[in-house]
Amino acid sequence: MTIPDAAGAHESVIEVTGLTKRYRDAVAVQDVSFSIRKDTIYGLLGRNGAGKTTVMSILTAQNFATSGEVRVFGEHPYENARVLRRMCFVRESQRYPDDAKPIHAFATAKLFFPNWDQDLADRLIADFRLPVRTRIKKLSRGQLSAVGVIIGLASRAEVTFFDEPYLGLDAVARQIFYDRLLEDYTEHPRTVILSSHLIDEVSNLIERVLVIDRGRIIMDAATDDVRDQATAIVGDAAAVDAFVAGREVLHRESLGRVASVTVAGALSAEERSRLTAAGLEIGPVSLQQLIVRTTQHADEADAAASDARITTKGGPR
Amino acid sequence: MNRVGNVVRMQLVNKQTFIWVPLLVLGGTLAVTLLIWAMLPPEAVKYGGGAQAPMWYFFAVGIMGMTQTFPFSQAMSVTRREFFLGSLLTASLTSAILTAIFVIGGFIEKATNGWGVNGYFFYLDWIWSAGAVIAAAVILFMTMTFFVTGFAIATIYKRFGPTVLTIILVGLGLLLVGALWLIGRLNAWGQVFGWIVTQGPQGLAVGLLIALVALSGIGYGLLRRATP
Amino acid sequence: MIEEGKALFLQIAESVEDSIVDGSLPEQTQAPSTNELAAFYRINPATAAKGVTMLVDKGVLYKRRGIGMFVAPGARESLLAERRAAFRERYLTPLLAEARKLGLGTEDLAQLLREHAQTTTTEGTQ
Numbered sequence: 001m002t003i004p005d006a007a008g009a010h011e012s013v014i015e016v017t018g019l020t021k022r023y024r025d026a027v028a029v030q031d032v033s034f035s036i037r038k039d040t041i042y043g044l045l046g047r048n049g050a051g052k053t054t055v056m057s058i059l060t061a062q063n064f065a066t067s068g069e070v071r072v073f074g075e076h077p078y079e080n081a082r083v084l085r086r087m088c089f090v091r092e093s094q095r096y097p098d099d100a101k102p103i104h105a106f107a108t109a110k111l112f113f114p115n116w117d118q119d120l121a122d123r124l125i126a127d128f129r130l131p132v133r134t135r136i137k138k139l140s141r142g143q144l145s146a147v148g149v150i151i152g153l154a155s156r157a158e159v160t161f162f163d164e165p166y167l168g169l170d171a172v173a174r175q176i177f178y179d180r181l182l183e184d185y186t187e188h189p190r191t192v193i194l195s196s197h198l199i200d201e202v203s204n205l206i207e208r209v210l211v212i213d214r215g216r217i218i219m220d221a222a223t224d225d226v227r228d229q230a231t232a233i234v235g236d237a238a239a240v241d242a243f244v245a246g247r248e249v250l251h252r253e254s255l256g257r258v259a260s261v262t263v264a265g266a267l268s269a270e271e272r273s274r275l276t277a278a279g280l281e282i283g284p285v286s287l288q289q290l291i292v293r294t295t296q297h298a299d300e301a302d303a304a305a306s307d308a309r310i311t312t313k314g315g316p317r
Numbered sequence: 318m319n320r321v322g323n324v325v326r327m328q329l330v331n332k333q334t335f336i337w338v339p340l341l342v343l344g345g346t347l348a349v350t351l352l353i354w355a356m357l358p359p360e361a362v363k364y365g366g367g368a369q370a371p372m373w374y375f376f377a378v379g380i381m382g383m384t385q386t387f388p389f390s391q392a393m394s395v396t397r398r399e400f401f402l403g404s405l406l407t408a409s410l411t412s413a414i415l416t417a418i419f420v421i422g423g424f425i426e427k428a429t430n431g432w433g434v435n436g437y438f439f440y441l442d443w444i445w446s447a448g449a450v451i452a453a454a455v456i457l458f459m460t461m462t463f464f465v466t467g468f469a470i471a472t473i474y475k476r477f478g479p480t481v482l483t484i485i486l487v488g489l490g491l492l493l494v495g496a497l498w499l500i501g502r503l504n505a506w507g508q509v510f511g512w513i514v515t516q517g518p519q520g521l522a523v524g525l526l527i528a529l530v531a532l533s534g535i536g537y538g539l540l541r542r543a544t545p
Numbered sequence: 546m547i548e549e550g551k552a553l554f555l556q557i558a559e560s561v562e563d564s565i566v567d568g569s570l571p572e573q574t575q576a577p578s579t580n581e582l583a584a585f586y587r588i589n590p591a592t593a594a595k596g597v598t599m600l601v602d603k604g605v606l607y608k609r610r611g612i613g614m615f616v617a618p619g620a621r622e623s624l625l626a627e628r629r630a631a632f633r634e635r636y637l638t639p640l641l642a643e644a645r646k647l648g649l650g651t652e653d654l655a656q657l658l659r660e661h662a663q664t665t666t667t668e669g670t671q
Contacts, residue, residue, distance in 0.1 A: 039337040041589055062391045063544050078542075081320060089516040095388040095545070097331065098381060104330045105389075111323040151392070179587065186580050186590050204553065204588040224552040224592070259612070276638045279646060 011038045011160055012040055013191050014059060019068035021054055021215075028054045030215040032068070036159075039189040041181075043206035045199055045225070045291060048144045051215045052195040053091060056161045060089040072159070088157035090148040092164045096136045102147050103132040106154070109165060115156035124150045127176050141168030149177055153184060159191045166198065174198075199288035209287075213295050223287065230265050230290050234260045235280035259274065262293060278294060324395060324403020325410070334378060335411045339371045343418065346370045347438055354436040358445065362431070365438040371415055372463045375408065379467025382408075383475065388545035397540050403467070404531065412460040419456045420449055436455060447518045455518055459524035469536040476543050557596030558583055562605065565616055567623050576606055576614040 014036035021029040024127060029051045036042060044052050057063035059070060061077040061084065070077060077083050096105060102125075110116045125132060128146040136147065145168045152160050162181075168175045196282075198200050209210060209226050211219035219226065230250055233240050237259035248264040261281055267275065267282070275282065329335055338524055346367035382404050390400045422439030431437050445452045474482045500509055513520075557608070564570040583590040597614060600606040605620045623667050644654055 040591070057544070060391075060394070064542065077394045079398055080398060081396050084396060085320075087394055088392075089394075090392045091545075094387060094392055097334070097385045097389055099333060100331055100389075107330055108327045108393060110388075111326055112320070112395060124642055182583065182587065182589065186583060204586070204592075205593045208591050224554055224595070225468075227552050273634060273638055279642045 012036060013038045013073060015069070015071040016055075017069040019055070019058065019070065020049075020066050021058060021063070022066040027215055029058070029065075029139040032212070032215070032217050034210060034217055034220050036191060036193065037208070038191055040207050041185060041192045041194065041205055042208050042210055043202055043230075044195040044200070044212065046195065046212040047197060047295070050212045052212055054162055055212065056089055056163060056193065056195065057091070060084070060087055062089065062091075062163065085112065086158040087160070088113060088152055088155040090151050090163065092148075092167060094148055096147075098137065100136050101133055102130055102136060102139075102150075105136065105147055105151065105165050106132070108153060109151050113157055114127050114167055115154040115158075117154050120156075121150055121154035124153060124180060127180065128173060142170065142173060143168075145169050146173070153180060156184075156188055156190065161191070162192065162194045164195055164197070165219055166196070167199075174201065178202070181205065199291055201285050203287040206299070209291070211295065213298060218295065218298050219291065221228075226290065227285075227287060228266045230262050230264055230285045230293070232260055232262045232283035232285045233275065233280055234258065234283040235278070239278050239280055243275060243280060250297055251289075262289070318393065320399045321403045321406065324399055324457065325407045327390065327393070327395075328382070328404060328407040334381065335407055336414075339374050339378075339411065339415060340418075342374050343368075343371045343415070347422075349509075350438055351432065351436070354432070354434045357434075359434040362427065363433065363434070363436040365436060368419070368438055368441075372460050375412065375460050376463040378408070379464040379469075380471040381467075382464075383468050383471035383543075387540075387543070391545040397543070401537050401540055405465075408461060408464040412464070413461055414455055416453050417455040420453050423449070423529075444521075445520050448541065451518045451522055454522040458522055458529055462525055462529045462532065465536055467534040469532050469539065472536055472539040472543055476504040476539060481498065552593045553588060554595035554599065557586065557588070557593055558599050561596070561600060562624055565605065565621055566628065568621075570616055572618050572620055573614045574616055575612070576600075576616055578613055 009069075012035040016035065017033050019029055019032040020027070032051075032055065044055070046052050054063060058065050059072065059077065062081065072083050073086065075083050106118075106121055110118060110136060124130075124146075128143075128150070130143055130150070134143075136144065137142055139147070145165055149162070149165045149169075152162050152165065166177060169177065178201070181192070181194075194202060194206065203223060205268075206223055209219055209221055209223050210217060226268075231245060235258065237257050240259045240261050243262050244263050249261055250264055251262040253260045270280050272282070347365075350365040350367045354365075357363060366535070387400060394532060395403075419439050421462050423445060426432065426437055426440040431440075470482065470486075473485060516524075561570070561582075565572075570576065576597075577585070579590055581595045582588075582593040582596070586593070597606065601608060601614070604617055605624065606614045607617045609615055640654075646649075649657070
């Protein structure tokens with residue numbers, strides 16, 4: 001099935017090639033390459049410590065690569081005001097000047113972001129019920145996140161990063177953020193990169209998915225294409241196992257005689273009718289489940305490969 | 318308005334740090350000093366050491382500038398160069414204000430014979446011996462040097478951690494002690510003092526300027542690879 | 546409304562088709578815009594656009610320059626035909642599988658259908 005392209009040729013605003021970041025005792029980012037398309041919402045997904053914040057820091061020249069190339073709007077971002085002023089990155093653990101209040105932070109953001117929209121900021125302040133004259137260091141975790149979210153949204157920067165922006169925000173506030181993001185993106189399209197480990201919550205917002213696991217990109221695809229990558233088959237365990245014979249199994253769960261097996265790939269129409277005839281059902285595979293299972297699968301494969309290396313080397317086994 | 322100018326505005330958004338507190342510190346120290354002098358015999362010539370207090374505060378501002386405002390400036394998509402220049406400019410402006418107060422204070426003290434009680438807070442003979450302009454230069458450069466030193470120290474701390482910083486400070490301390498010992502050993506105190514006197518406050522001003530420029534260079538160099 | 550496991554843009558397309566089939570979106574009327582769909586379902590406008598583009602490619606919607614997307618003439622008929630063809634696959638096969646599980650034969654099913662049809666008609670006229 002061909003999936004129609006909404007846009008024509010894709011213009012990329014960020015190009016990353018062979019990016020590696022090594023610390024003294026660990027590799028945070030390992031030979032990562034991807035490109036970010038203009039005016040697209042990306043989900044940068046991965047576990048804590050997978051390398052999401054490191055990648056975003058390097059793209060905004062807040063951190064430095066050990067090797068590899070980064071190009072933003074075709075240029076190096078390092079010490080490049082022309083490029084940097086078109087980007088916005090408020091990190092998850094952002095520090096603010098002592099004694100600063102949100103109102104100071106927003107006044108400053110207004111100075112530096114050429115597209116800053118004060119009306120939008122004011123509306124968001126009301127939406128999040130943010131006390132703008134309370135010192136930032138006295139704000140709750142959720143209120144602190146709200147400050148970052150407001151700066152990110154109201155900056156209307158051409159490339160905006162949101163680093164786990166929802167920490168401390170309750171479900172209502174999170175929904176407000178998603179809604180406002182979509183609204184503003186619809187009216188003022190821009191490139192948004194949203195890092196999250198709450199994959200299902202953001203799955204309807206993101207057009208493309210970048211999954212990073214232990215410093216490597218393990219998925220770079222359109223969200224819709226990813227959803228097609230697995231199917232869950234549920235029913236009588238024996239029937240299920242018979243049906244999935246020969247297919248790559250991502251995950252298996254069972255409760256009594258009922259089993260739920262997630263297999264790679266989608267089912268053809270013919271397979272679907274065979275499935276129904278066998279009294280089986282197709283269960284939902286959420287994006288989160290799919291990505292989590294793919295990640296686990298990749299981790300297991302990695303572990304098996306290194307075990308194999310140890311065995312073949314005649315090592316301690 | 319250009320971006321360096323905006324960094325100045327950013328630093329001054331919360332007026333406390335760069336304007337009110339140094340003035341408060343100065344005002345407070347002056348008030349306390351005057352009170353103490355009021356209780357002492359008026360004929361004795363008294364020198365207040367409290368005038369340094371705001372300068373030490375600038376040292377603290379230099380540190381805070383690096384530890385708190387720098388990470389925030391990165392979130393504002395400001396380059397390190399813009400941040401450094403803007404912060405230096407802000408410190409210069411507020412140092413200039415402080416210097417102006419000192420110079421005016423000095424004139425007042427000269428005119429009133431030390432507030433009528435022979436007490437000298439702003440007017441230190443030696444620094445003023447070459448005129449008000451040199452005195453102003455000394456005060457300005459000294460205040461700025463305090464700022465830039467605080468900034469450089471904080472940058473070292475941020476990039477290399479407390480151990481390296483301690484090693485550097487201890488090392489510098491050892492060098493200083495070593496130099497003093499050497500002077501004593503060579504019985505050169507007389508020569509050293511003589512040289513200092515001949516240099517005069519002009520020499521001090523020049524020396525401070527050199528230190529200021531050197532420390533600024535070091536601070537900027539370290540900043541270029543600092544992460545928020 | 547939005548179910549997991551099925552491409553979002555397909556679900557959007559299907560829901561538009563549903564309203565065409567049940568008559569709430571008549572032919573030659575304006576279909577909801579991409580942005581309206583995106584806002585309603587709280588999804589990325591690009592995804593909604595994909596769904597709309599698919600319907601245009603399929604001939605269900607057409608574009609009137611400067612105005613928007615409209616339901617093509619004959620769309621309802623062709624959708625009905627498509628769904629009738631799929632009816633067997635979509636509804637009969639699972640129905641028969643379940644009936645088999647419950648031990649209901651073809652005659653039992655036919656009986657159930659007739660009984661059900663009667664009750665609904667009586668309810669319908671009340």
